[in-house]
Amino acid sequence: MAGASKKAEARDGERKSIRFLPIMPLPDNLPEGRLAIADMANAFGVTHRTLHFYEEKGLLTATRVGPMRVYGQGEIHQMAVVNTCRETGMPVAVIQELLEQLSAAQTQDEADFVFQSAMLARKRELAAQQSTIRRQMQQINELLDFASAPEIEVNDNAPPAHLTSVELRCLELMTEGYPTSRIARALDMEPGEVQVMEKTIIGKFNGNNRFQAIAKAVMLGIVGH
Numbered sequence: 001m002a003g004a005s006k007k008a009e010a011r012d013g014e015r016k017s018i019r020f021l022p023i024m025p026l027p028d029n030l031p032e033g034r035l036a037i038a039d040m041a042n043a044f045g046v047t048h049r050t051l052h053f054y055e056e057k058g059l060l061t062a063t064r065v066g067p068m069r070v071y072g073q074g075e076i077h078q079m080a081v082v083n084t085c086r087e088t089g090m091p092v093a094v095i096q097e098l099l100e101q102l103s104a105a106q107t108q109d110e111a112d113f114v115f116q117s118a119m120l121a122r123k124r125e126l127a128a129q130q131s132t133i134r135r136q137m138q139q140i141n142e143l144l145d146f147a148s149a150p151e152i153e154v155n156d157n158a159p160p161a162h163l164t165s166v167e168l169r170c171l172e173l174m175t176e177g178y179p180t181s182r183i184a185r186a187l188d189m190e191p192g193e194v195q196v197m198e199k200t201i202i203g204k205f206n207g208n209n210r211f212q213a214i215a216k217a218v219m220l221g222i223v224g225h
Helices: 002-013 037-044 048-056 073-087 092-104 108-147 165-175 180-187 191-204 210-219
Strands: 063-065 068-071
Touching: 037 048, 037 068, 037 073, 068 073, 073 092, 073 108, 092 108, 108 210, 165 180, 165 191, 165 210, 180 191, 191 210
Parallel strands: none
Antiparallel strands: 063 068
16 A cells, blocks of 8 residues: 555656647746746646646756756746636646646647646536535525515514414425425325425415525524524
């Protein structure tokens, strides 16, 4: 196990040069020839520490001229690829895999295809995250709308909504985030019957949707968080 770990570390620390890289825009006013580490960092808007990190992970290589670390045109082009991937939020491990695939490319067209495939995969991931964020924002907005709505006076000696035992169990499952289909299985009911019950529960709490009903039930202590 230790031997495999050392091999992985060695692979992270050094990676063979990549013959074919996707065409990437380079920074404006890039100095000609090889770049010292300070110029490389300034050109791409990163720190020396970032470049050292990339080298440790095998995303980039540098040569030494005396005590100075310098980067040739191939390394500069590779840095443009790595920087683009990082700006899209691509994890380091995924970039490592991408560079391995680019190392194996036999033609420029193959390298371009590998890179475009990686970008399409990242695009799908971001689209899924965007959908999740929109759904979460909608839930937050609904809860905030409910919280800012006029309060309804409640008799402290009695719950505001008189729920049957089945409705109370349904509300508890709703609070746990169960979808209608799972609630139906848990209660041994048809999904259509559960949908009617959910609407009844929402109405008893004077809500517009299940999130508002759950929020009010939690605030009133009818169900737990």
